[in-house]
Amino acid sequence: MSLKAFHVIFLTVATLFCFGFGAWGVAFHASAGGTPVLLVALVSLLAGVALPIYGVWFLRKLKHVSYL
Amino acid sequence: MAESHAHHAHEPQDAHGHGGDHGHGHPELPFWRKYIFSIDHKVIGVQYAVSALVFLFFGFCLMALMRYQLAYPSTPLNFLNGIFGERRWQSGFMTPDFYNELGAMHGTIMVFLAIVPVLVGGFGNFVLPLQIGAPDMAFPKLNMMSYWVYVPGGLIMLASFFTQQGAAASGWTAYAPLSVIAKNGETLWLLGMVFLITSSLLGSINFIVTVAHMRARGLSMFRLPFFVWAQLVTSFLLLLAFPPLEAAAVLQLMDRVAGTSFFLPSGLVVSGSALQVAGGGNPLLWQHLFWFLAHPEVYVLILPALGIVSEVIANNIRKPLWGYRTLVYSTIFLGFMSFVVWAHHMFMTGMGTTMSTFFQATTMIISIPSVIILTCLLLSLWGARIRYTVPMLFALAFLPMFGIGGLTGLPLGLTTSDIHLHDTYYVIGHFHYVVAPGTIFAVFAGIYYWFPKVTGRKLNDFLGKLHFWPSLIFINMVFMPMFFQGMAGVSRRLYDQTQYHSGSGVHTLTQISSWGAWLLGLAQLPFIYNFFASIFVGQKVSDNPWNATTLEWAAPSPPPHGNFAAEPVVHRGPYEYSVPGAAQDFSPQHIA
Amino acid sequence: MNDLRERVFIITPAAIWETEVDVHYGWWLPPNIGGDNAQGVDRLIYVVHFFMAVLFVGWGALFAYCLVRFRDRTGISAAYEEIKAKPSKYAEIGVIVFEVFLLVALSMPIWASVKTKIPTGSDVxxxxxxxxxxxxxxxxxxxxxxxxxxxxxxxxxxxxxxxxxxxxxxxxxxxxxxxxxxxxxxxxxxxxxxxxxxxxxxxxxxxxxxxxxxxxxxxxxxxxxxxxxxxxxxxxxxxxxxxxxxxxxxxxxxxxxxxxxxxxxxxxxxxxxxxx
Amino acid sequence: MTMGLPCEVKAHPITGIYNGKFAVWLFLASEVMLFGALFSALVLLRAGAASWPHGYTVLNVPIGTLNTFVLISSSVTMVMAWASLKVHDFAKGRQYLLWTFLLAALFLGLKLALEYYPKFQAGHTPGHDNFYGTYFVLTGLHGLHVVGGMIVIGYFLWPGAHLWHENPEHYTNRIECTGLYWHFVDLVWIFLFPTLYLL
Missing domain, CATH: 2.60.40.420 (Cupredoxins -  blue copper proteins)
Structure with missing residues (x-):
């Protein structure tokens, strides 16, 4: 598996993490309060949206590189 | 040998190129690059083998000392007082502490510093690239590094004997909490283990890539000699089983030096006072992590040995091995299964029925491929024309010895019979039959078989037989009594067995065993002499003195740097002996 | 008794008795004074060892026969063709069946009794x-x-x-x-x-x-x-x-x-x- | 000395990859076993513990999250370095590599200054209890992997950079291998962070 393929896997896991963490942070804020946590949670949700967009751009850029 | 220039003209000179190769404008490598920090797989293989044999001998000496204490627990040896010093030897007697150090270090040295390095590092390194027709390993520098990581690991282990508090004394299994509250030698042991594990990891990666990528043209996976398959499966075991032990070693190191309590439960009271740690740990965690490595490790000790034995048997029966593919599949299956049997070492830890059912079932399952492998080798003898060469004698002796070792595993693998036999001498007898008359005989078979390839000279036959027969007799004299001692209920790792009535009942057997060990030591003298003398005065032989078929015999003896004069091309399977219609009774793989 | 021995004795909190035990320990299993579980352990040990002996002797006999009959001598040549070895297949299946029998009939019931049928009641x-x-x-x-x-x-x-x-x-x-x-x-x-x-x-x-x-x-x-x-x-x-x-x-x-x-x-x- | 071993640079016809990439994947398999064993140890200790704090009550979640993003970015710069080398843009590749190196250093700096140091100040050493024990072992070992990665990246940034001029494809391959390792280290953190900080 080349770095290209591994990067795609990495981005998938990172995106899942971003949404997961965002959800956790919002829930945590709802029950226990705390501004810093809410802030990083919102950033995380934004990153969760940004990462797949970057991923598509990345795949276009490396169209000619093998997955193997 | 001159032809080698044609193909590898850009390479530095052949290390063994007797004079004639000089003056072509290639700079000769300095001594330290050629023999010490060499990146040639053959030199590294020899380095590994020689270091490991030295450790093997050292580990044997530790055991010979222990055997005296066991056989004559009340007869002092006063002349040793001065030699070993007050802490180790008092008023003519070994101290119990020193006995435990010898025991722990004997196990560790034999497994991690002697057998694995000689099988994988030694034979694997020297033979494997030759057998697949490769110029070297895939990563020559990594190869050098794994040897030079192994050396400090070994030196740390040895150095621990000379520290003030002595070496590790908690057995080669280093069970917590004993090992955590033990003296400083244990810390050195853990450090040494981290080095040895790292060395094995580097080596195993190198082997796998080499087998996958460096095979000669035409050498498909099912044309590989069985030895290569055995090394490949072994490498996967090393690669995947060693890291958990590395994790465990790190955790135990933390427990010892950073005050954590991963393996220490709450409320420990040591020598009458409460231990000042946070507690909350679990001693069984260590055992799980340790045996997750150490069971696959058993197959690391035996699979390459089976590989060597198969090569030697195939060559000396002058016919193809029976069921080559079955052998390969069984070996792969063994490798997989070895990861799911580890807790059969832990039946006595209060394990319930669910766990034990699983682990004794997997243990029974893993016995089946071993039976199949032995059967294949036995059936290979049918219709053969057996040449009783010295390597063949060792290889043949391996079969029943390994058989005894394997069979005696059955009562230990069944929980109910294990209740009585667990941690008795029966266990010691069992695993020593696998690794001593088993693996070590395979190592001897390999040495006698490949010595002509390494040196261009043969070991003396008469001395070889003088080595074989006494060794066979005495090694059984050492280990056979242990089954009876175990039956009688003698516990392992006892400094003085006669303290218990079970031990005094079998004391004669203990003494027989000890004498067997010392005589076994004497029986190695012809070998040691033969080994060193033959390097210089052994009978010079051709490149293929055994009329063998595999690729290593296609290279010159000793093989030059880069191994083959021209890259070999493979036309057939590994054991094409006595092919009907062929001119000779062997058809080498590389001859069309 | 020398110094070391004495010191070792002092370290030990235990007093070591030199009283004679009431059974003889020899070169084989010691006498069994236990109940059904202990008898079950012995039964399995005997059956397994009998099984091992049969395998080893059978296997060893074939081994010895091969070593003698197929030794290198003039006039014989090695057979290239693989022999058909049906009996070995039956032997392997026999081994598997017998191992299952050992496991299910002799090992697991005793182990279950040892581990899970812990007796309770007034006479325990x-x-x-x-x-x-x-x-x-x-x-x-x-x-x-x-x-x-x-x-x-x-x-x-x-x-x-x-x-x-x-x-x-x-x-x-x-x-x-x-x-x-x-x-x-x-x-x-x-x-x-x-x-x-x-x-x-x-x-x-x-x-x-x-x-x-x-x-x-x-x-x-x-x-x-x-x-x-x-x-x-x-x-x-x-x-x-x-x-x-x-x-x-x-x-x-x-x-x-x-x-x-x-x-x-x-x-x-x-x-x-x-x-x- | 050029050995000219088969598949050192070019892919093997059957496996489709070159030696180094194969070796790195094998190495990563062993790393999976290493971290797997430690995660299992954590699970076993936590399951058997009398009490075990929730990570967010004692650890600094915002700093941990920030560090997670630092590592994710470093993986992006790492892969960009390789992509640039693939199109023969050495200057740009090296720039991205430098960014990766700096982000790794930032991660370690934040970790040491804002996480380890205050905890040691408060007496929360590894020996305090098994929560801190596993926390320090897991993050410490991960930290060592980051240091290892920095050493490798640093090597290819400075002393090892000349390989580009001798054999650009070989150099690019090595950066790919470094990237595979670096992605793995980052992935470990992405699993480590929720396990230790959020559960």
Missing amino acids: VTVRCVAEQFAWNFHYAGKDGEFGTTKATLVGTENPLGIDRSDPKAKDDIAVINTLHIPINKPVVIRGTSKDVIHSFFIPVLRAKSDLIPGMTVPIWFEAKKTGTFDIQCAQLCGNNHFKMKGQLFVDSSENFSKWLDEQAASAGGEEEEEE
Whole structure:
């Protein structure tokens, strides 16, 4: 598996993490309060949206590189 | 040998190129690059083998000392007082502490510093690239590094004997909490283990890539000699089983030096006072992590040995091995299964029925491929024309010895019979039959078989037989009594067995065993002499003195740097002996 | 006796008896004085070894035959073709079937009985066993049948178990070192644990063995069918005096066992008065 | 010395990859076993513990999250370095590599200054209890992997950079291998962070 393929896997896991963490942070804020946590949670949700967009751009850029 | 220039003209000179190769404008490598920090797989293989044999001998000496204490627990040896010093030897007697150090270090040295390095590092390194027709390993520098990581690991282990508090004394299994509250030698042991594990990891990666990528043209996976398959499966075991032990070693190191309590439960009271740690740990965690490595490790000790034995048997029966593919599949299956049997070492830890059912079932399952492998080798003898060469004698002796070792595993693998036999001498007898008359005989078979390839000279036959027969007799004299001692209920790792009535009942057997060990030591003298003398005065032989078929015999003896004069091309399977219609009774793989 | 020996004896908190045991230990399994479980262990050991002997002899005979018949001599040549070996296939299937039989019929039922059918009821004798470097502490509940609480902080040379004598349940508790008294023909449950390192409680004549692990309590149960004095061994390396971690098992008649309990109770009560 | 071993640079016809990539994947398999064993140890200890704090009550979640993003970005710059080398843009590749190196250093700096140091100040050493024990072992071992990665990246940034001029494809391959390792280290953190900080 080349770095290209591994990067795609990495981005998938990172995106899942971003949404997961965002959800956790919002829930945590709802029950226990705390501004810093809410802030990083919102950033995380934004990153969760940004990462797949970057991923598509990345795949276009490396169209000619093998997955193997 | 001159032809080698044609193909590898850009390479530095052949290390063994007797004079004639000089003056072509290639700079000769300095001594330290050629023999010490060499990146040639053959030199590294020899380095590994020689270091490991030295450790093997050292580990044997530790055991010979222990055997005296066991056989004559009340007869002092006063002349040793001065030699070993007050802490180790008092008023003519070994101290119990020193006995435990010898025991722990004997196990560790034999497994991690002697057998694995000689099988994988030694034979694997020297033979494997030759057998697949490769110029070297895939990563020559990594190869050098794994040897030079192994050396400090070994030196740390040895150095621990000379520290003030002595070496590790908690057995080669280093069970917590004993090992955590033990003296400083244990810390050195853990450090040494981290080095040895790292060395094995580097080596195993190198082997796998080499087998996958460096095979000669035409050498498909099912044309590989069985030895290569055995090394490949072994490498996967090393690669995947060693890291958990590395994790465990790190955790135990933390427990010892950073005050954590991963393996220490709450409320420990040591020598009458409460231990000042946070507690909350679990001693069984260590055992799980340790045996997750150490069971696959058993197959690391035996699979390459089976590989060597198969090569030697195939060559000396002058016919193809029976069921080559079955052998390969069984070996792969063994490798997989070895990861799911580890807790059969832990039946006595209060394990319930669910766990034990699983682990004794997997243990029974893993016995089946071993039976199949032995059967294949036995059936290979049918219709053969057996040449009783010295390597063949060792290889043949391996079969029943390994058989005894394997069979005696059955009562230990069944929980109910294990209740009585667990941690008795029966266990010691069992695993020593696998690794001593088993693996070590395979190592001897390999040495006698490949010595002509390494040196261009043969070991003396008469001395070889003088080595074989006494060794066979005495090694059984050492280990056979242990089954009876175990039956009688003698516990392992006892400094003085006669303290218990079970031990005094079998004391004669203990003494027989000890004498067997010392005589076994004497029986190695012809070998040691033969080994060193033959390097210089052994009978010079051709490149293929055994009329063998595999690729290593296609290279010159000793093989030059880069191994083959021209890259070999493979036309057939590994054991094409006595092919009907062929001119000779062997058809080498590389001859069309 | 030389210096070292004496010193080793002093380190050991245990007194080592030189009394003669009541069975002969030889070169084979020691006498079996246990109940059904212990007999089951022996049965499996015998059956497995018979099976191993059959395999080894059969295999060895074929091996020896091959070595002689197919030796290198003039006039014979090796056969290139593989032989068809149906019998070996049957032998392998036979091995598998027999292993399943060993596992299901002989091993698993006994193990289940040892591990899960821990006897309960009024005639069961329960003893706590706390192993330490290098002694076995046995703790009997006394007349009330209930164990008093123990605390690690109270552990000392006088009170190796750390029994809290202020607990009313602990008043009549009995603590003994390296001596295990049990009555004949009654189920005995040992609740084993350890103070420091892992020990292994092993009574060869009862075919009973279990690791005693700090932080865990493991039940070990057995019945003794014969009175007498026997060895308790440690089967797990536990430090430099592992070899001396010897206890004695006294299997008493019912009367002698009650008598012994009464004597111990009297002396336990006496000790307590001294303390107060 | 050029050995000219088979598949050192070019892909093997059957496996489709070159030696180094194969070796790195094998190495990563062993790393999976290493971290797997430690995660299992954590699970076993936590399951058997009398009490075990929730990570967010004692650890600094915002700093941990920030560090997670630092590592994710470093993986992006790492892969960009390789992509640039693939199109023969050495200057740009090296720039991205430098960014990766700096982000790794930032991660370690934040970790040491804002996480380890205050905890040691408060007496929360590894020996405090098994929560801190596992926390320090897991994050410490991960930190060592980051240091290892920095050493490798640093090597290819400075002393090892000349390989580009001798054999650009070989150099690009090595950066790919470094990237595979670096992605793995980052992935470990992405699993480590929720396990330790959020559960």
